Amino acid sequence: MTGTTFAFVNAKGGSGATTICTQLARLARGDAALVDGDLSGRRNAAVLFDAVRALDVAREGSAVATARIAGTTIVELAPSFEAAFTVTLDDVERVASLLEASTSFVIADLPIPFAAPVRPFVVRATRFVVVLEPTLLGVTSARAMLDELHRFGVPPSRVVLLLNARTSGGNLSRGDVERSLERTTIAELPTLVDRGYAKALAALDRALRAIALEPRIEALRPSAHDVVHDRRAEPRAENAPTLPRAAQGTETQRPTRNGESIPARERLKLHIHETLAQKVDLLDASRATTDSAKLAELRAKIDEVAQRILSEHPDVDSADEIARLKIEIVNEALGLGPLEDLMNDPAVTEIMVNGPATVYVERAGKIERTGKRFTSEQQLRLVIERIIAPLGRRLDESVPMVDARLPDGSRVNAIVEPLSIDGATLTIRRFGTRRLTASDLVDKASANPEMLEFMRACIEARLNVVISGGTGSGKTTFLNILSGYIPERERIVTIEDAAELSLAQPHVVRLEARPANIEGRGEIKIRDLVRNSLRMRPDRIVVGECRGGEALDMLQAMNTGHDGSLTTAHANTPRDALSRLETMVMMAGFDLPVRAIREQIASAVDLIIQTARMRDGSRKITSITEVVGMEGDVVTMQELVRFSARGIDADGKVRGEFQYTGVQPQCLTRFDEYGVSFDVRQLSALASAGSLW
Secondary structure, eight states: OOOEEEEEEESSTTSSHHHHHHHHHHHHTTSOEEEEOOTTSOOHHHHHTTOHHHHHHHOOSSSOEEEEETTEEEEESOSSTTGGGGOOHHHHHHHHHHHHHHOSEEEEEOOSSOOGGGHHHHHHEEEEEEEEOSSHHHHHHHHHHHHHHHHHTOOGGGEEEEEEOOSSSSOOOHHHHHHHHTSOEEEEEOOTTSTTHHHHHHHHHHHHHTSOOOOOOOOOOSOGGGGOOOGGGSOOOTTOOOOOGGGGTOSSSOOEETTEEOOHHHHHHHHHHHHHHHHOOHHHHHHHOOSHHHHHHHHHHHHHHHHHHHHTOTTOOOHHHHHHHHHHHHHHHHSOGGGHHHHTOTTEEEEEEESTTOEEEEETTEEEEOSOOOSOHHHHHHHHHHHHGGGTOOOSSSSOEEEEEOTTSOEEEEEOTTTSTTSOEEEEEOOOSSOOOHHHHHHTTSSOHHHHHHHHHHHHTTOOEEEEEOTTSSHHHHHHHHHTTSOTTSOEEEEESSOOOOOOOSSEEEEEOBOOOTTSOOOBOHHHHHHHHTTSOOSEEEESOOOSTHHHHHHHHHHTTOOSOEEEEEOSSHHHHHHHHHHHHHTTSOOOOHHHHHHHHHHHOOEEEEEEEOTTSOEEEEEEEEEEEEETTEEEEEEEEEEEEEEEOTTSOEEEEEEEOOOOOTTHHHHHHHTOOOOTHHHHTSEEOOOOO
């Protein structure tokens, strides 16, 4: 038996070659071997095949490991980037020879440029399968890859193209791609969620198996990059493939996105970005840009390319328009692309990207659609990668969700296919450049001075406070403001899933949870940090949000001398907040009686402050409720202050007033113990709530 080897390479990062390789290996049902030749340590194939543990066990004395999973042989050349330096050509040659003799179908997922250790699989490859997306950027990248393989010494007859749609919008037709590259494609795969995907994958499997085994490729150069020169200085061959005219900014053969013709201005920008993709590795460059000199150099290079193309375009002759386009190109290449203007708008509090062509924002609590759009799905993915890469996070088919933050503290969530059906989705929760204060709450009618004075006294008297509310109701913002009442002499430990809090006190220790790595290891949960914080001699513990088993540790901390702690929870009412805490304690995994849990809550929590986003988009404190104890199996509460809405005025604003219920707060005794000054008659200045029933 002599194995036929197929080397899969991405035309551009993220085109889906690894996913296709693993699916083909599964389809083969024991008749194939899968080789993960990626030496960066991402371990995608191991994760997708659930073979991480088996490969680690099989790895003895060499970075190269082989394991048998569900009848399929999995080979991993290196488990980490550091281990890649220990991979020897002899180790790989031994494995390649063994597979060649024992397996009829070898699928190798290889990186570009080909490193020396993967050469045994390169020389054995019957075909090099270039995986590309059917987009303008995909076509440009594929052309560069074909040129790369040719320079490396791979005969054109050994190279085939595989179209991988990945997303349902913005795709060129198969015919357009083949005409542009002047080559036929071996197959076209639809999106993963398409009903025809399995059938198309099976057809690809049959097409590959029909290809006959060919002799080894011996005349390979050491590295494809050794002979790559500046393409501007190279004469173009007469038969060199060219982009469609649409990509060059002309009016013929216009590409479409979602059935709509792409505007000429956007096609021009697409052409510039495609040129930049050939000249500059923008992702690596942005990662490496840590000083102003390097950033200026990179901006100058991008500006030069943009200027040269714009000067040759007859439709752009206005100096203002050229300057405007150049600024957009630089922002899109190095920053957050079309989101840059939105990030600089202080009125925008939330940015919601639903695929490359749809961007919504929230201003003054109202959601509205903008005219912003990304040039392609690839550009959107590049922006997401630019956000998460400095934090050591990743986003691909194996890890399709990620939480991160921007340098200004803005919270970021991204989710991609196959979980996000219509393309990558990006949500940015922005926090203002200026830290809001208590007076801002009064100015925005979110609270009044009497309420804030009462809450100041509660914080100084070290009451344990839970801020409850729905999504986007201002819980974190209000937690930031309340924390400002903590005395500066105290040591504060903040614990968050993604760091958002910005405390003004000098003695603050900020802790942030960490997700698991690609191997499923290294996760640090909020609960772990809460337990660890107890050994850090905190005066106050501030948990950004309780959402799981950490609620039990938080309650125990509140009950064991760490009073004055603050946290937030998602709930619609104060009573719901107690129920949520009860449920979260049960998630800790201990079989505790319900009454015991409620007693813990009743003795730990002193005050619940309810926030809400109103119909007009404003945020308000709708209730201040005191937890007073237990009656039987029920936690008893008393509402002190409430917001009573009175409808909508002529300007569309919610009308209403803050009311005092007349109930005497039990915490007044606590105020006296700590020497905190507060006159309850200040609350009496509020409107009367009347009957509570």
